[in-house]
Amino acid sequence: MELYYSFSILIVLAAIFSYINVRFLKFPSTIGIMVIAIIISIILVLLGNFTSKPLHDLAELIKNLDFTEILMGAMLNFLLFAGAIHINLADLKEQRLPIIVFSTLGVLISTFVVGFSLYYILDYLLPIINIHIEMPLIYCLLFGALISPTDPIAVISILKQANVSKSLETKIAGESLFNDGVAVVVFAILANLAADEKVVQTGHMDLSFSHIFALFLHEGVGGLILGALFGYIAAYAIKTAHDYKVSVLITLAVVMGGYLIAHSLHTSAPLAMVASGLIIGDSKRKISSNKKSNVGNFWELIDDIMNAILFLFIGLELLLIENLQDYWLMGAISIITVIIARYLSIKIPTIIIPFEEKFSKGTIAVLVWGGLRGGVSIALALSVPESHYKNVIIAATYFVVVFSIFVQGMTVGKLAKKIQ
Template sequence: MELYYSFSVLIVLASIFSYLNIRYLKLPSTIGVMLIAMFVSMALVVLGNIYPALLRDFSEILKDVDFTEVLMGAMLNFLLFAGAIHINLSDLREQKLPVIVFSSISVVISTFAIGSILFYLLPYLSIDLPFIYCLLFGALISPTDPIAVLGILKGANVPKSLETKVAGESLFNDGVAVVVFAVILKLTQGSDVDISFGNISWLFIKEALGGLLLGVVLGIGSANFMRKVDDYKVSVLMTLSVVMGGYLVAHSLHISGPLTMVSAGLVLGNYGKRSHTIAPATKDYLNKFWELIDEILNAILFLFIGFELLLIPQVFDYWAVGLLAIVVVLMGRFLSIFIPARMIPFNEKFDMPTIRILVWGGLRGGVSIALALSISNGPYKELIISITYFVVVFSIVVQGLTIGKLANRVLPKT
């Protein structure tokens, strides 16, 4: 019941903060809710000096919820499916090569670029972080967050082809990032890990292709059932079963749950609810249901990100290295886009304005925080969590609020 009470409090706060944002701040919902939660967190810290029980009780509510498990094992599946079900597969097919490259090769380039630059610069701040932990930070911060990206791009004025590249990359790069992070995390723990090219390649194939194939099977199967029944209540239940049951299957097979949800959502969104044999009313109910799920879970997620400030009491002690990490992550993002754009013969040329949008639009979010929190307790965990938080907040607030303005300024008018 404690978990139920914790979620009840979070739902109530998410609804109140969403109202305050729409009524007064008028910011994108994810950013507004997170900023209000951060402000309340800081207020609770101040009031905690006067009423210690208030801060302690609220912190206990947050500690009752395992953010890593809740996000990576539950919320992420719903949010990825909700995002993928609204993406046009023909648009994605036109951008397939950039999406594949940026969601795989670019993640690896970014991991090593960020880790290497950070390892070289940290001694200037009198911080000694082993190279393997610098790489670990590079791995967890490299994947662009699909939840943050899809939420912000809805209101950003960017060309459709560019939006598809950024959104497609963010949906597919989790499979690669999780494998890279898992391997490096085992190395930090001194585990005996086979880091041969063959073993790592097999891990990628198993995680990525296994997840994609499972999602396609689930999507086609459920689409066929929906065509034969064509009842909006049953159709909604079918999509819920794909998300919840599909994750259980993916987890038991040790393949990528996020990629399973993405491919299932794409199949259902393009070959399921767009079928001529399904009534318009059923399609409308499906669209509205998953839009509502997306909005509710986004509000809870970014509320949680704002309140994570309470669980990192010494975060502001790392402000200098946090600012350095922001710059380093942007440098790593630039290299991960610039190098493939210059070396791989894409069908369309990537000029500097386009690269700038791709770099600035690569937002980080809850996935990076969840991976940072999953690190075992040790001398470097607090540092990594703190600088991850700095990067995520900067990414969502500053990059998220300015990506549309940057696009209007640097891209040619059409």
């Protein structure tokens, strides 16, 4: 009953905020919802103990919600499946090399650039000017892993309005689908190390290739194989059922049941959802003469609803951070570091890997500025192992995500139009 009550409140809030945005603000839907939620959160924080009982109850409800379980255990799987089912597998295959490289090598480059840069700045540079925000290397790397996955859900519609090339749109969408799953795997590996007291105290980590490769193989490749299996079974069932309602039920079973199975096998559920969504979507396009099937329309609606709730979460997360004003310097450093790391994670692969398609400065600029951070980063930050570094990481993540969605999300469309 408590979960139903929580979701009911969130749906009501999402509906109200969506209406206010469409009626008055006229921002892109997800950005508008987030901005209104931030404003409400600031009001609640400022009012503090003087707030009315309904507002106080709302603040308590948000604080008591298990954001990590809701986002990572439920919403992320729906969002990734909904995103994958609409991606044309043929377009994805054409851009497979840059997508694979950016979603794997790019995530690793970003993780280590952010992690080591932040560690050096916090532990060596800031103490010189008598500012002390030291953080162990393992937690800096953990922050690097959780902030590296891009989440361009809010910007895809803007890029479409800017009429960017199909190849660029596919690169951004494809990368976001796969790097979410890859980043979750990298985060899980580092989180296990962070939970080890010896690692935290000594700084020595088992980062041997064999150890990391074995973990990545089990989580990452295992998730893709499992998802492909779900996808082919579901695609066959949908093809032979010839019934819209049954088809929708089958896709829901894949997402909800697939998560439970992936979780029990300790493989990556996000990557499993991406793989199954791509296969089912491709199968539906082959057997349907319409550009959009009923199943596709259903998942487009689910995608919109989930995104509304997701960005509502991001806005209301302000209520979970105590004394946010104390972390402004950490936030500013994190924003700059993440942008530089994003640039390097795109630029380095274009230099060392002989892509068939040459990447112009404009394309790289859109890929860098369009790499928004969102719900995945928030959920991972909230699931960081308990320590006195957790609040610092959550606050830094919040600064980066809000800057990313609001500043980058509101300007990337104009940037894309300029390079046409």
